[in-house]
Amino acid sequence: MRIGVLAKAAGVSVPAIRYYESIGLLTPPARQGGQRIYGSDDLRALSLVRHCRELDFSIDETRDILASVQRRSPCRDTKVLAEKHLGSIRKKIAELRALEATVAALVSGCETTCCGSAAPDCVILQPGCGAA
Amino acid sequence: MRIGVLAKAAGVSVPAIRYYESIGLLTPPARQGGQRIYGSDDLRALSLVRHCRELDFSIDETRDILASVQRRSPCRDTKVLAEKHLGSIRKKIAELRALEATVAALVSGCETTCCGSAAPDCVILQPGCGAA
DNA sequence: CTTGAACCTCAAGTGGCTTGAGGGCGTAGC
């Protein structure tokens, strides 16, 4: 199949496929008249890449996962990566929740303090209120 | 004061200050012998920039906030921006929580299904399990 | 034979800086 067909089948953009090839994530396929021709193995690999990217693994992690699959020892390696990844997702959630609380407090502070009254400066802009 | 002093006072790196100037976020200060010399207004502006960045406003939003402050109508404009920002923070939290649930399910599925038994393929790698 | 879609490569843009190379300014000690 040609690159457009592969792209639709895997749910990935055509430039993204060429990008993955350029960084060595996907192996370059055969060519016919200069055009890339892919097989079902390529579709499987690309689908796995898409799956990993949807789970928000980085390109490097995705590369490791592909390598594990090719070594036929995917499970243990992948679970370690997934657990580590889960940790960083949870860390980011915690950070964003702290940020959410800060900004929400500033907005409600603005409503009760400066927007509602004749206060001089908006609390949202006070330095030190919400240092992350 | 020179750039290094300003940087320490505001808690921002020296290259970041030069970057902010280069993109027109901060106005270029006077020079002495080619070196930038800042005053207390510059410190206030830069501190506000840092505050906005810590609240995770984008550079463009920060630019708008600075402009509002200079128009002396900061409060209403800023509250609107902050509310919008709060919405996007909450949206991102929701996305990350969905992702967390997906990855957590895959990890525990791996533990009970493939790592614990002699299953052929790791569930983490099954396409379609965790499409975002 | 021509049209048009799909393909090709290469370069630049996104955001928000950081890092590095290669050189200038200012002050203190000798």
Next chain:
DNA sequence: GCTACGCCCTCAAGCCACTTGAGGTTCAAG
């Protein structure tokens, strides 16, 4: 006066994971 050192300067490239655009080629249909 000279040197050493720290701070300053500009400009360019790097990070991530692509997207977008320009300009040209190949392929299938009419």
